[in-house]
């Protein structure tokens with residue numbers, strides 16, 4: 441093996457190890473820009489290709505993308521979003537994706553192609569599950585009546601109240617996070633997760649991967665107040 445081939449093999453191995461390290465450490469649940477599939481495999485591919493040039497950050501007209509700041513994480517300097525502060529606006533031309541020079545962000549031609557993750561709800565926090573009417577997340581959603589619908593039901597445990605619960609369609613939800621940005625509760629009752637990222641054990645009782653699964657359960661199992 442020539443010296444240059446050996447150097448390439450070593451560099452490849454280093455990149456691979458770095459990608460694995462990123463993924464391992466990405467239980468930080470970093471939310472990546474559009475064009476990164478919201479899966480473990482998507483994160484590994486992203487980690488191997490992103491050179492931290494900041495072109496996607498510059499391209500975002502809403503300043504929704506920023507460089508992750510950390511002194512210890514291998515993901516430091518990579519582009520992330522914090523949707524509670526600034527959600528992705530699902531620009532019609534998705535300029536962050538073609539701005540990427542390495543293909544770390546790819547395969548998004550229109551806003552509906554974005555698949556950063558999907559929204560999940562905490563039915564203990566969301567006021568819609570307490571017989572109050574809110575629907576703020578529903579009205580904020582760029583894919584209203586597709587990614588979020590409202591499931592109106594009379595609360596059988598209390599004839600005075602009805603429930604207007606948001607229901608998220610994981611397939612259609614892009615993970616843009618506008619619902620998270622606008623959620624009215626102090627601690628947001630809705631958040632974005634990426635496929636394959638496990639919820640922390642302490643959270644798993646409250647956060648539901650699909651609100652519909654909960655709603656389809658028998659009333660009075662802790663979902664209906």
Ligand code: SF4
Pocket residue numbers: 473474499500501502503504505527528529530531534535536537
């Ligand atoms: S789609 Fe638009 S708002 Fe969303 S991250 Fe890309 S440039 Fe920013």
Ligand code: SF4
Pocket residue numbers: 558559580581582583587588608612613614615616617618619620632
């Ligand atoms: S993240 Fe929220 S606002 Fe965005 S598409 Fe999904 S449900 Fe709609």
Ligand code: SF4
Pocket residue numbers: 561565566567568574575576577578606622623624625628629630
């Ligand atoms: S905005 Fe927040 S509190 Fe209101 S319905 Fe949506 S998740 Fe529930």
